[in-house]
Amino acid sequence: MPSAENMDEGSILVRTLHLSCDPYLKGCISTMFKDSPFAIKPGEVVCGIGIGVVEASTSPEFNVGDMVSGFRVPWQTRFVTKTEGFSKIEVDSKIKAIDYLGVLSMPSFTAYVGLVTVGKPKEDETLLVSSAAGGVGQMVVQLAKARGMRVVATAGSDDKVEFIKSLGADVAFNYKTCGSFADAIKKHVPEGIDLYFDNVGGEFLEAAVANMKDFGRIVLCGMMSQYSLAPEMRYGVKNMFDVVTKRLSINGYNVGDHYARPEYQSFIEEVSTLYRKDKLKYRIAETRGLENAPQALLDLLDSKVCGKPVISIASDSQV
Template identity: 40%
Template sequence: MVLAKLWTLQQHFEGLPKESNFELKQEELPDPKDGEVLLEAVFLSVDPYMRPYSRMHLKEGDTMMGAQVSRLAALYGLEEICEIKAEETLLVNAAAGAVGTMVGQIAKIKGCRAVGCAGSDDKVSYLKELGFDQAFNYKTISSLEDALREAAPQGYDCYFDNVGGDFTSTALAQMKPFGRIALSGSISTYNNTAPHRGPSIHSHMILKQLRMEGFLVERWKHKHHDSLQRLLAWVKEGRIKCREHITEGFENMPASFISMLSGENVGKAVVKI
């Protein structure tokens, strides 16, 4: 007999999730059938997508979704959506997170100029350690428009968007003609209790002939093996550095999830069982 612990969604989120939205349960697992294998989890992942997907795919009382192994979205967003080229200028927000840190480093490997923003001075310092050409703290600047212009006076060829909302409305005005925008996330809106309303983006999209596209990594699952090999090679060569924000204990998964949505992590947020 094997007993397993699980977190269930006790109540759908309204605004920022609370620990009371979750309930810790224990259940007996059935014996594995022919062709099945029983695995012990060592690390679990908490990710922004879990916030909107829980509303779309889970009923109250269901086991909370999550993964024991996660793939990097950065490579596909840059290569398949942005089609980034050497000497171009890239903007990425939430740049100190799991995806953002990879985006900036891969852009540098490809010979591009990388501009990132994050929510603390320590995170900005970390981005500069990773090789970002310019980085700023969006919480301490007086004007996002001015900060973006100062970081790249000639504008941006590519924009990797993890945030959405007002940030994107401001950034679009500083895209170069024929710029490409990869929509990876919209974390600024995940905890909204009412639909987000923002300025129209149509004039920028039309007059600058921009291309904006959302994506999910599973679109390129046929490339996962080769992509992983390339990423691992860059890590071994020291061209990509990885940092993990580790929380100890399965019982602390809700706290880790809430912390990640509040922007307290640097790098990938994981829970060590």
């Protein structure tokens, strides 16, 4: 095991506590992100967002015992790293280390950016959100309710639908048993959709476009239904001319562009305040043990997870 005596200047030895399991890792280990800095080649250690505790330091900024979070945490029990990309986190009786991969996580901020900055929600508008039981979706539902919207949400199992209802969604339905997507949306949103928060793409996006109000907005956050398909098999949305006739706006975004902006602080303030007052719930689906990490990622991609998956790998990881 390295120690401060044999580590490069400006480094930390970190013992990993929690690892975030996110859909983008699929892109990192496949060819989808092959030219991106996040690409993980065969034989390399998987790495993603994570939390750990500093056990040795040659950096003036970090002390032994500091809790840190980083975007390039390897799926290992311990690692030595330069401190760039790592920041200290504060924990207390309410906000635990794991909450930085939960209520204060990247997917949670993704929900905030997509809904608030990109979607520009208005009171009494109707929001439709897909994959609403996931890390992003569960936060979209609650932030939209906090802004006085009518929220219609979808997920792929009855248990997930019950969970979404418990978060305050006005209507939630199982898209796997509803029959025609377009008819189901029409039934639940006869007035038409003002804002569609899209986590899935494909055929469901097409059905949402068909049910948008004139001048409606669509926020393209992700395309869960398409990631596993070869490019030639991906679904081609057929009603794009509706975008013209209904004067819709469609905006994609990348949460990574928004961390350095003031909205990150606004997100932390709003979400931690609501969470401390028990006005916000956030379900973490915790897997214990590094040896179970690959299965946790497979389960996420196979739609078996309700909530935000996190892998906890240290015996004291309840901090």
